[in-house]
Amino acid sequence: MSRFRRTLRQTLTIARRDFIATVFTPIFLLFLFAPVIMGSFGAIGGLGAASAADGAQDKVRILAIVPATLARPIAQTDARLRAVFRADEAPPTLTVIAPAADPAAQARAAFDRKDLDAAAVLYGPLDRPQILYGPRGDRAADYLALLAGTSIAAERLGGALPTVAATKTAIQRRGSSIGGQHQSAFFAVFGIFFLTLFLSGQVVGTMAEERNSKVIEVLAAAVPLESVFLGKLLGMFGVAVLFVTFWGTVVSQVGSLLPPQMAAGFGDLAPAVGTPMFVLLFGAYFTMAYLLLGAVFLGVGAQASTMREIQMLSLPITILQVAMFALSSAAAARPGSWVATVAELFPLSSPFAMAGHAANSPDLWPHLAALAWQALWVTIFISVGARMFRRGVLQSGSAKPFWRRAKVG
Template sequence: MNANLKRTVRQTLTIARRDFIATVFTPIFLLFLFAPVIMGSFGAIGGMGAASVADGASDKVRVVAIVTREQARPIAEADARLRGMFRDEEAPPQLLTLAPAADPAKQARRAFDGKDYDASAVLYGPLDHPRILYGPRGSRAADYLTLLAGETLTAERLGVALPKIVPTKIALVRQRASASGQHQSAFFAVFGIFFLTLFLSGQVVGTMAEERNNKVIEVLAAAVPLESVFLGKLLGMFGVALLFVGFWGTVVGQVSTLLPPPAAAAIGELAPAVGGPMFALLFGAYFTMAYLLLGSVFLGVGAQASTMREIQMLSLPITILQVGMFALSSAAASRPDSWVAKLAEIFPLSSPFAMAGHAANSPALWPHVAALAWQLLWVAIFISVGARLFRRGVLQSGSAKPWWRRAKAN
């Protein structure tokens, strides 16, 4: 390593350490670190409120069967047998049986106006040709009443109770990941990188604009090459992001051990094609590339903007572009061999997301070497372009106006 390269590395790391310390060792960083708790608390409060309203409404919902006294017990027994096939959150509304009045059709219509319960669907008439009325969201309840009528009629015609089957259930452990498990792993990988970069990379944009306003950047640019300043700031903010991810990764890892068995089994189905340890390494590598790519773009934006309003105006199109890259990569994750997947894997800003999904869908490792090199090249390009725009647009002219304002003035 020659002297110039050593000096460049030392200068870059100095800038990175300076920005890392200036960000982490402040009280505001604690608010940033615990921001997920604050957002999660508001979300939990809203969710519990909505759930309580939904539960209160669902407690009064019923499916109604207008049947004779002789049929009331068989249909209740059939309901008990069929209801055992559903999960609690998927089960149909509770069954309510009513004795038929003089006009069952009118009685069925009046059932929807009852104050003690909310009828979702009402059955009346003979069980072999029943009539079923249902409300706007009662189509599935009507289907359940149809099945219930058939089950009851079968038991009646047999004259005896239906035989109770006691199966022997054997849990099977897959020897290899299923296709659906790979697709789910791919989607969660894409979403995880998208969420982390969207949440963490936005702080990069304000660092350059802040130091440009207080004239610190001119001092740094006089002593250190602008490329080293840009890369150092990017690495410093990436260190902050790693601290954030490490903290919350540890917390989530401890909480995941307390998950109930069904949730743990569902997570166990998320089996990437390259294997768990290799997938974790590739996820970390692609998160790094996604952060550096987006962060370098944000740095360039921050270098051109001189006020927070301009930063917000320029950051919005980048965020919209990032959401578009997430949509493109999600489509690629569900169709790994399509042209959409190839486009997402090649385009620089979507490549980290798409290649993380590729790792879940394909066991081949060599494409990741090429992809990481390709993404690293674009990080260098974005940093170089951002530094040149800042050097030519701000420092060389001695003007604080960004390039679009000067172009308009000319």
């Protein structure tokens, strides 16, 4: 048996061992259904917040203090203008009030009413209206000004604006739009970030238990440490693939039940390389992102011997992942800029940024170079991690991590 085949066999044996040890345990079911648990708590909190917001929003009004002769025309104009708004974008409900002896004082007093929250109040003649508005009521004030101007126009044209019979025709783009490409880019960056944030952190603690039980010393005596590290990384990646496959299947079935408007929103996602190639590249870059971050986390986590030290490493690991997401998001929003170039070349952010690049540019050759570049850095990180472990832990026999060991001499 050649050296390469023997090394490959040893690596796959370690990977199979770690995969089985992780998957065939009751705790894995808790990990697999963790998104349901987190989503349930999020949904409960979201429903409570939405209920409170809706209850407060129902009380918000815009007021028009106008004579009775203008009450009906301004209400008709309001109904006509609202037809162009979506339900969640429409101004607050209009309430028409007859003027009192002092309309200015009446308008100011409207903001102190207990039965409603006044966002903006109009009073005075419609050609020179006075509009008061409260916090976050500037858009409502603009709408009242438009409402006054449109009502005057309708009055001067005989009581109603002319009806325009417009012919509207929907057009399908032949290619992807810039907005669709940018949305696809952000979706790709966020998708890889979310998956790696949730999954790659599991690699940190894979060595701690075996260090404490001295199993790692037996493995290191029988198998090269590089094979141990790569095998453990591949085993945990297999767990990640199982997780993604399970939830990908669930989400694909739930997606068919989405409302037509929401499904149409996903249809606006239009990557420049085309959807089939984009899916393949997304999978490839998720793989490389997991291997790159996992190799770094495995090398650093191998220096920790206790759960407390592993927990202390969680914060810098999370900060690193968020930093890579921020850099790659900036690159996706500015394709071709120096920020994009830096993000695409830096090893840890390269998979994120190149996934966004696939959405913004139709060229395929940069992806071959990027995948080779990322694979090179996976090899480097695994080699460096294994060397640090060999010299810092096995050779010295010290259980202390490298950052806590005192220099000799």
